[in-house]
Amino acid sequence: MTTAPWRDPALPAAARVDDLLARMTLEEKTAQLYGVWVGAATDGDGVAPLQREMTSDYDWDELITRGLGQLTRSFGTAPVDPELGAQALARAQRRIAAAGRFGIPAVAHEECLAGFTAWGATAYPVPLAWGASFDPGLVEEMARHIGADLRAAGVHQGLAPVLDVVRDPRWGRVEETIGEDPYLVGTIGTAYVRGLESAGVVATLKHFAGYASSVGARNLAPVRAGVREFADVTLPPFEMALREGGARSVMAAYNETDGVPASADPALLTQLLREDWGFTGTVVADYFGIGFLETLHRVAGSPAQAARAALEAGIDVELPTLKCYGKPLVEAVRAGGIPEALVDRAARRVLLQKAELGLLDEDWSPEPTGRIDLDSPANRALARQLAEESVVLLDNPDGLLPLVADARIAVVGPRAADALAMLGCYSFPSHVGTHHPEVPMGIDIPTVLDSLRAELPDSKVTFAEGCDVSGPDTSGFEEAVARTAEADVCVAVLGDRAGLFGRGTSGEGCDVGDLRLPGIQADLLDALVSTGVPVVLVLLTGRPYALGRWHGRLGAVVQAFFPGEEGGPAVAGVLSGRVNPSGRLPVSVPHAPGGQPWTYLQPPLGLADEVSSLDPTPLYPFGHGRSYTTFAWEPAESRELERELKREVEIDTDGSYDLPLTVRNTGDRTGTEIVQLYLHDPVASVTRPDVRLIAYQRLELAPGEATRVTFHFHADLSAFTDRSGRRVVEPGVLELRLGVSSAEVRHTTRLTLTGPVRVVGAERRLRCEVGLGE
Numbered sequence: 001m002t003t004a005p006w007r008d009p010a011l012p013a014a015a016r017v018d019d020l021l022a023r024m025t026l027e028e029k030t031a032q033l034y035g036v037w038v039g040a041a042t043d044g045d046g047v048a049p050l051q052r053e054m055t056s057d058y059d060w061d062e063l064i065t066r067g068l069g070q071l072t073r074s075f076g077t078a079p080v081d082p083e084l085g086a087q088a089l090a091r092a093q094r095r096i097a098a099a100g101r102f103g104i105p106a107v108a109h110e111e112c113l114a115g116f117t118a119w120g121a122t123a124y125p126v127p128l129a130w131g132a133s134f135d136p137g138l139v140e141e142m143a144r145h146i147g148a149d150l151r152a153a154g155v156h157q158g159l160a161p162v163l164d165v166v167r168d169p170r171w172g173r174v175e176e177t178i179g180e181d182p183y184l185v186g187t188i189g190t191a192y193v194r195g196l197e198s199a200g201v202v203a204t205l206k207h208f209a210g211y212a213s214s215v216g217a218r219n220l221a222p223v224r225a226g227v228r229e230f231a232d233v234t235l236p237p238f239e240m241a242l243r244e245g246g247a248r249s250v251m252a253a254y255n256e257t258d259g260v261p262a263s264a265d266p267a268l269l270t271q272l273l274r275e276d277w278g279f280t281g282t283v284v285a286d287y288f289g290i291g292f293l294e295t296l297h298r299v300a301g302s303p304a305q306a307a308r309a310a311l312e313a314g315i316d317v318e319l320p321t322l323k324c325y326g327k328p329l330v331e332a333v334r335a336g337g338i339p340e341a342l343v344d345r346a347a348r349r350v351l352l353q354k355a356e357l358g359l360l361d362e363d364w365s366p367e368p369t370g371r372i373d374l375d376s377p378a379n380r381a382l383a384r385q386l387a388e389e390s391v392v393l394l395d396n397p398d399g400l401l402p403l404v405a406d407a408r409i410a411v412v413g414p415r416a417a418d419a420l421a422m423l424g425c426y427s428f429p430s431h432v433g434t435h436h437p438e439v440p441m442g443i444d445i446p447t448v449l450d451s452l453r454a455e456l457p458d459s460k461v462t463f464a465e466g467c468d469v470s471g472p473d474t475s476g477f478e479e480a481v482a483r484t485a486e487a488d489v490c491v492a493v494l495g496d497r498a499g500l501f502g503r504g505t506s507g508e509g510c511d512v513g514d515l516r517l518p519g520i521q522a523d524l525l526d527a528l529v530s531t532g533v534p535v536v537l538v539l540l541t542g543r544p545y546a547l548g549r550w551h552g553r554l555g556a557v558v559q560a561f562f563p564g565e566e567g568g569p570a571v572a573g574v575l576s577g578r579v580n581p582s583g584r585l586p587v588s589v590p591h592a593p594g595g596q597p598w599t600y601l602q603p604p605l606g607l608a609d610e611v612s613s614l615d616p617t618p619l620y621p622f623g624h625g626r627s628y629t630t631f632a633w634e635p636a637e638s639r640e641l642e643r644e645l646k647r648e649v650e651i652d653t654d655g656s657y658d659l660p661l662t663v664r665n666t667g668d669r670t671g672t673e674i675v676q677l678y679l680h681d682p683v684a685s686v687t688r689p690d691v692r693l694i695a696y697q698r699l700e701l702a703p704g705e706a707t708r709v710t711f712h713f714h715a716d717l718s719a720f721t722d723r724s725g726r727r728v729v730e731p732g733v734l735e736l737r738l739g740v741s742s743a744e745v746r747h748t749t750r751l752t753l754t755g756p757v758r759v760v761g762a763e764r765r766l767r768c769e770v771g772l773g774e
Helices: 013-023 026-031 060-066 082-099 127-133 136-152 172-176 182-198 227-234 236-243 266-276 303-313 327-334 340-356 377-390 448-455 477-485 521-529 567-576 639-646
Strands: 070-072 107-111 157-159 202-208 249-252 282-285 392-395 408-412 460-464 489-495 535-541 556-561 631-634 648-652 656-665 671-680 692-701 706-714 727-729 732-739 745-754 769-772
Touching: 013 340, 026 060, 026 327, 026 340, 060 082, 070 082, 107 202, 107 340, 127 136, 127 172, 127 182, 127 377, 127 556, 136 157, 136 182, 136 377, 182 202, 182 227, 182 236, 182 692, 202 236, 202 266, 202 282, 227 236, 249 266, 266 303, 282 340, 303 327, 303 340, 327 340, 377 556, 377 567, 408 448, 408 477, 448 460, 448 489, 448 567, 460 477, 477 521, 489 521, 521 535, 535 567, 556 567, 631 671, 648 656, 656 671, 656 692, 656 732, 656 745, 671 706, 692 706, 692 769
Parallel strands: 070 107, 107 157, 157 202, 202 249, 249 282, 408 460, 408 489, 489 535, 535 556, 648 745
Antiparallel strands: 392 556, 631 656, 656 706, 671 692, 671 732, 706 769, 732 745
8 A cells, every 4th residue: 555645754844844835736725725613602602702793604524524623522522421521532533534635624712711611621820810820830731631632632722822912901812811901911821832842732822922912901892002012012922922922823803903904914924924924824813813804803894805805915715614714715715816825835835734743644533532521620729829829918017827727707799609719701710611501510610619618617607799790789788798797807709790791790892980899898898897796808800990999998918810619728728827829010009090001011101190189000910929827038149249220331232131039938927029120211212111020039938948049130121112023132231120010119229221223123132131040
């Protein structure tokens, strides 16, 4: 038997794909360019924008005779036992391979934003909680576990991570982001990519690019970001995740920027992504994004015109439909309206990736191997650790926390006894499970109430809901106030309900007009505070909310961003003192609900001044978080290094400088300090953020323990986009500020960059390396 060259794994992938493409018909090539969503609902509420209107009709048996590019969400569409789901996916893959001339299976993709979005899979903390952990290594380990679970179930591609940088926290998808700083987003997101890719799963960066910068924080609204904001805030996390993480796929965003939809922008998807950055993987459409060129953006007059615009821009795969890349594309190519070379270009990229995944090999098999356990003890342990590291103690002015072990505790609030309070909108129970109320949740999710009772068995814990998350009914206030008045302390558990397209207070399509607590929860909190009993506010949310109304009136404030299935024990551990909080804010917490949109990346005119009555200064700044222990930052073992930290030094515009610091735990318990390094550029050719994060390091220290940390600063880290659109390092004075947050600086070093303006490109350093014990 003679094996065709494209089947020979010993040949280079490019040669195999060239041989295969030459054998394929136009219909067979276009079939590799779309995915289908088997079992997607065409009535009622969907889990994707305009799902009902945009889902295409097709004959499955006839369709797969031409082959198929991708299979959409076999596990994430409806509750299915993981073992049975893996077997069903394998059967579907065998049918696809048997139906086509070449026996090529589809790439199976799933959502995996906060864990594999499948029934019975571990629900990890949401990405905003990853950002709060400031722990890339732990995020990478979590992603490695997610990737292993995906592969065990037969899934090849994960639609994560989200690398959008928060620009307006009123946007519903803030919970899906990592934070408001591009360096934090880039380093944490890159770690997730490394973990997923190390398991053999294709990571998909989304949403490329600008999606989170929408006007008015509305989902799918236009983006009017300037060229420099786009280059210096929006794009760096994607570049880092591609260059350092090795992501093999990118998802084109829904938005348009300055009138050009991302899905029809060759300058973004081809020139920048491929020619400038050297990306060689696949670009996939966000769900129905190509069809939206016709129906929402109105830059195409037909599905065929939308197909041409997307192919010319550089989108290789239409998801999760064949509305444009199916029959309309074939007919347009036959009629001479679309060059077949565009089809060949996209098909080649898709097939190259299938070759990498082993899907072109003769010995390919879809059969799952071994038992599939999507919520293993190891997974849960990781979920617990990440949840614990991500809880932020915002305030504890009088040391009310940790709670005493035998107190009378009134637990009040609509988030205290609801397991879904722990989960974001892309966890399976919130994303899909709410459509199937008759099906068990599939995983164990302890609530804050249950966890606190387990954590403090000698305490008397009572409970009153008080009110709903978003409803207007105040009838529960009386009981809540009564339970509080009888207690030594009240733990008020308030926050969000994750959902989709207005069905929640946080999540995709759940945008808000201001940053007040949802519903009447603020009034409930006022009623609890008025009792005179100390109140600990615990927030389980997908975004920051304005807390200035209660500043100085609360005993303590604890913030958790949808901390996942182990979030209840993590929060209870912080309240009891078993867990020493180490989370830091990945987003600023505003003082007033109307002091937005605002993130800390502000140039001088974006800060408080005397010419406006509106003060945007946050109540709690980016990077803020408290601990139950104390730390001393010692410039050195001698005064010599202290003088070094204060003196001004000179380096070339391509030079480097080492900034050392010794941190000591001066308290009586083990704790974690997060040292943050910020850059301040006093004078530049364009306005710059007053400060921006360029490095950070978690340091876990036992009582009395000290460690030395050295930040290896390179001048590349000061680069920005100048008036001509070049990325440059300019000579002049810089300040390196070591702080515990963006607003609380402990030490400052002044540097003078000397020499000419230096233009930098893809070769520049993207991160500040950090050494320990040096």
